[in-house]
Amino acid sequence: MVQTKFILQEKDMPQVWYNIQPDLPVPLPPVLHPGTGKPVTPADMEAIFPMNLIMQEFSPERHIPIPEELLELYKIWRPTPLYRAHRLEKALQTPAKIFYKLEDVSPAGSHKPNTALAQAYYNKQAGIKRISTETGAGQWGSSLAMACKFFDIECKVYMVKVSYNMKPYRRIMMETWGASVVPSPSPDTRIGREILERDPECPGSLGIAISEAVEDAVTHPGTKYALGSVLNHVLLHQTIIGQEAKKQMAMADCYPDIVIGCVGGGSNFGGIAIPFVEDKLNGTHKDTRILAVEPASCPSLTKGLDAYDFGDEAGMTPMMKMFTLGHQFMPPPVHAGGLRYHGMSPLLSHLSRLKLIEATAVQQIETFEAGMQFAQTEGFISAPETNHAIRATIDEALKCRETGEAKTILFCHSGHGHVDMASYDLYLRGKLSNYEYPAELVKEAQKGLPKVNV
Amino acid sequence: MVQTKFILQEKDMPQVWYNIQPDLPVPLPPVLHPGTGKPVTPADMEAIFPMNLIMQEFSPERHIPIPEELLELYKIWRPTPLYRAHRLEKALQTPAKIFYKLEDVSPAGSHKPNTALAQAYYNKQAGIKRISTETGAGQWGSSLAMACKFFDIECKVYMVKVSYNMKPYRRIMMETWGASVVPSPSPDTRIGREILERDPECPGSLGIAISEAVEDAVTHPGTKYALGSVLNHVLLHQTIIGQEAKKQMAMADCYPDIVIGCVGGGSNFGGIAIPFVEDKLNGTHKDTRILAVEPASCPSLTKGLDAYDFGDEAGMTPMMKMFTLGHQFMPPPVHAGGLRYHGMSPLLSHLSRLKLIEATAVQQIETFEAGMQFAQTEGFISAPETNHAIRATIDEALKCRETGEAKTILFCHSGHGHVDMASYDLYLRGKLSNYEYPAELVKEAQKGLPKVNV
Known part of the structure; x- marks a missing residue:
């Protein structure tokens, strides 16, 4: 055969994430503050992310241990x-x-729960009770919905409207895992309302949904924002x-x-x-x-x-x-x-x-x-x-x-x-x-x- | 942990199916011919099933080896x-x-491919070019569609109409694997046409869909019928x-x-x-x-x-x-x-x-x-x-x-x-x-x- x-x-599962940053021949360009144009500090990012994830974003450590409780959950699949x-x-x-x-x-x-669970874990450690996020096709939103349910965190998802309408099953999955889902642009944020006023038929985009989710986190106490891709800590979690x-x-x-x-x-x-x-x-x-x-x-x-x-x-x-x-x-x-x-x-x-x-x-x-x-x-x-x-x-x-x-x-x-x-x-x-x-x-x-x- | x-x-996968028939303290009651009321013989069943599967239906062997080619396909999952x-x-x-x-x-x-692949394999061995079947929710139909594609056998599925309408994704899955799918009752069989004449809105049932698929097999040369449950050989394949x-x-x-x-x-x-x-x-x-x-x-x-x-x-x-x-x-x-x-x-x-x-x-x-x-x-x-x-x-x-x-x-x-x-x-x-x-x-x-x- x-x-x-x-x-x-399960015992062969990697016990650390691999952080490539210390191995880069040229360091990453700095991330800049949207208001000042100066390099952001960890403190600048605290409005939307918990500090433990921010530290991962900038970590100089080559190997970051995967917490035991998270390894237990990774073993689901x-x-x-x-x-x-x-x-x-x-x-x-x-x-x-x-x-x-x-x-x-x-x-x-999909692969999305690798970071969804990690982000829910670190938010829980930081005492966060509610997470806002965006989703396009719904792979990320459904993964975060499941992760939040496991850690008993409330989850609000802004789903790009065209996907919300075309992929109802993903929306129902998120609701099955206990999340609250709205089509984006939505009337739930200032940005969403402005866009809807200009164009009530706007099909939405990931960019708009991110704006709404970030605004949601900034304007709701006890809420942080979570992103399913793009950032260093997200890719870090995926290195498994x-x-x-x-x-x-x-x-x-x-x-x-x-x-x-x-x-x-x-x-x-x-x-x-x-x-x-x-x-x-x-x-x-x-x-x-x-x-x-x-x-x-x-x-x-x-x-x-x-x-x-x-x-x-x-x-x-x-x-x-x-x-x-x-x-x-x-x-x-x-x-x-x-x-x-x-x-x-x-x-x-x-x-x-x-x-x-x-x-x-x-x-x-x-x-x-x-x-x-x-x-x-x-x-x-x-x-x-x-x-x-x-x-x-x-x-x-x-x-x-x-x-x-x-x-x-x-x-x-x-x-x-x-x-x-x-x-x-x-x-x-x-x-x-x-x-x-x-x-x-x-x-x-x-x-x-x-x-x-x- | x-x-x-x-x-x-993969090497630990069972190499045989377990047939409980020889271990039964009381043998199974005979299956009776629908026309004569007499116990059916293997030859009676040949109109709808290939002989190799019929022999499994009545086999006195406790262990039936799983063919090598089938084990290879089982390893997909x-x-x-x-x-x-x-x-x-x-x-x-x-x-x-x-x-x-x-x-x-x-x-x-689902578990359905365990027998879908086995049935497609034995039909292929018997030189069959086309298989007809029924499906309810679509788990069986989609499994057989995939199995037929692997063995290059044409597949026609009669899908209970209420499911056909409620579960379009299952229908599309079958089509993705190359099957032809019609809602049952359908105009493609005499029985289907009769039922549609009496009740054009008939939502269908597994019983009706089986009738149509069996009629299809009996009336199309080179076609046999496949059933996803109920029969001994189906349960045999599932014993894995x-x-x-x-x-x-x-x-x-x-x-x-x-x-x-x-x-x-x-x-x-x-x-x-x-x-x-x-x-x-x-x-x-x-x-x-x-x-x-x-x-x-x-x-x-x-x-x-x-x-x-x-x-x-x-x-x-x-x-x-x-x-x-x-x-x-x-x-x-x-x-x-x-x-x-x-x-x-x-x-x-x-x-x-x-x-x-x-x-x-x-x-x-x-x-x-x-x-x-x-x-x-x-x-x-x-x-x-x-x-x-x-x-x-x-x-x-x-x-x-x-x-x-x-x-x-x-x-x-x-x-x-x-x-x-x-x-x-x-x-x-x-x-x-x-x-x-x-x-x-x-x-x-x-x-x-x-x-x-x-």
Whole structure:
């Protein structure tokens, strides 16, 4: 029998998160205060985050221990399995070896609970009673809803309106785990009310929803804000994915030539990639290609400006140096709602700047074609976001068929598509569209980039 | 660290299915031909099933080897994890130890692929090019669709119309795996057309859908029929669940005092229970309670007649001795579509007759309450069918709280509820109903039981 899954036991689970910051050859550019334009201090961020998470955001420690109570909760679904894609390889007639890390097996169906539970834990430690957040497709919101329920914290989710209407199942999941969910823009915040006044039909965006959730945290006592991607501490929590994957690749007696993940804000990609970037930096595996895959219609890494920008639409968050399409850019309504973000994690932007990672952009219909081929060979139905990683994986494997190279490819299967079947329905009926890169809209949005003086 | 999951490696997967027939103290009553009323022969069944599966249906062998090619495919998700429900136990303040076998992790989201793949495999071996089947909630149809795709067999699914309309995501899943799906009753069969003529608004039932699928198989060359529950060979394939669970309970240094599963036709319950019935029969664990849980509105085991009846609405199938509400009984529209069946597996009916298993019936709202408590403690959102097993498990654990007994309870977590969120929405909005046992309708339906002379 050939082995399909590489399975770790609970006792083999990593006990620390890997913080790449001390290993960076050039430190991260400072984060700037939205009011003063000066580098933010931890104290500046206390209005929206608890201090223990802020300290992780700036930590100089290479390894940060995962608290015991959190490890207990990770065991609900971790370690996750690593798969060898035997049947996909055969269908592609490729000499490449394809592996994927299946993060779908969490109760929320994606990698997001890795950080949702961690953030709920640290908020609980800090005495926080209520957390506000935004969500696009709902992967993050549902993960945080579950995490808050486990730690007995109230949870309020601002869900991008177009997703709220298109993905009712995600909304119901959040409510099943006890969260309160409103479509964003909502009448519950000043910013939401202003936008609704200007445009009652506004479909919303992640940028707007972040503005609302941040305002909510700032204006409600005992409430902090939580973000499911972009920030250093979020990617830190996700490094458990790549650390497990390294152990499992060793069980398979392999090391990846290419590591692939889809990127919106960057959390699942960072999670699988950063422990492999560590090996590039320490010289044990210098030549590994690390490939981020984004939607052609929202291509921050491949087409964005490397500039300071806000994380949200209203310009309430600190300014971060990152690849950005402009915080006022409204991405086209692709079904991969989790990838509809104007910016890119500053840490991943930095790795891109240092040429430690590369990026590619793919079109929507092609991602669903890849997802269909994956479902019909490997069985699993994938989230539209994940289909981006599958598309790039198949493309790399097909290149190997041409060149005859037996490369080893590892990708992060970030989530299942069980609640995204309406998107598959459109694909199956030939009603899915591609979206050209909206160059003019981006140019317009980038006019709104903040002026900074560093 | 306490252990949450008990994980087997692929090499630990059972290599045989356990056939209980040779161990039964009293043999199963014969199955009767619908036309002649005489015991059916294997040849009689060849119109709808391939001979290799028919031979399994009647096999006297205790252990039937699982073919190598099938083991390879089982490895897509098997062995499945066994969980200790630490957080649920704590919430219930019970001294009971609760374990569950998580069958959700298959790509189709339930235990059904255990037999779907096996049936597709044997049909392929027999040269069959096309399979017809019925599905209620869609768990079975989607599993067979996936299995047929893996074996390059065409798949036609008759989906009970009320589910077709209420659960579009399941329909889209089947189509994603390449199946053709129609709402039943459909204009594609003579029986469907007749029913539609009498009642164009007929919501359908499993019994009707089975009639259509059987007619389809009989009238299309190269086509056989596949059934996802009820029959001996189906329960045989599912015994891999209980065999794995026994190994995993041993890893946890435990043996269950009570084994629980929900029952419609009986496949997940049979799968987990039968290997434990083996231990009752061979005397190693005589006192294990084995508890089947059914909906109060469709209670074949607890209120049905022990009689010969047809498996389908139109009376096309052989007649089986089973607990039945009458093949013309139309169960109320509970959300656990997979449990809306008039009869009960003849094998499980026989085990009930021999007092080797017991049964209980529960109300719909109470099952969703149980599912909510499970989601909020263990994390996983369960199928409405599975919520029946959770309800009974919680009730047994609460009895332990009263008596102080530290019983060990094992239940089969047969599937996830990701595509059943509309039902949770109704529950959360207080719009879910209970259904009284429809005694008059059952009495009426049972007038239609066939007369037999054995």
